[in-house]
Amino acid sequence: MKKLFLLTLVTGLFLSLGSSAQQDKSKRPSPPAKVSKTIASGAEISVDYSRPSLKGRALSALAPVGKVWRTGANEATVFETSKDVKIEGKTLPAGKYGLYTIPGDDEWTIIFNKTWKQWGTVYKDSEDALRVNVKAGKSSENTEVFTFDIADNGNVSMMWADTKVVFKVR
Template structure:
């Protein structure tokens, strides 16, 4: 009886420790990063994403294939949040939280704001898209091993990874 009780206690402690360790996202290989900026027009934009590394892989061919929806980060869906209605390429994006996805391409990237944001990144449904915009990728000035997002005061959002930079403006 004592052995069974002891085993049950040990099992419970190990299970609880394991569960708490899995919840600590800072220990992941691609831990979540948050960038926030309040634009000159007063909208506060926040992007939270997992930061994958290229590790010698090339975007478009052997990693993040062209023409396929990508979670634009690692782990959970990348979350894009705005506290005010904003315009992106002339289209309104209502205030709220969105899953940020992209469809990378050699000559065009489609940036997708999906209504479902609190989910694992690979669970994407086009039916939940709030807004899609197309942008032209550019060659970046500096090679970025790890994916980074930047938001400027003027409202420009840039996605930089490898030798590629994708930008869109929030108004």
């Protein structure tokens, strides 16, 4: 009887762990999204991220000015390129990178970190592959849900609230 009870308990534990490991990410409050584009250089670039919503909060409360932000929600946002590319004129080798940012009032720092498969709040600047600074602009519309877009010319846009930040990938 003890063996049957123990076997039932262990089986139940494994089943509950297995079901939580298979969580449907689309049901999260900040669901996943992915954008991809083959740019003029022939490189395929993609951004795999989660999409937080403002829900009445200020952008600065979610992406604080002057502090490293995970650039999305949940796991680290992943920027991937199939070939070496130039980001704002600086070389980034082909591969996958954790994408972080440091928001500013007029300028944002875009960070490509070598460690990409991790929870988004885990960040070590010693693992940075590249940092570039770009101007922050105002968007013509207010964007409730954080959004990435990749244009045919390789411009990658991040839009949230009334802010639009664009970095060039060539």
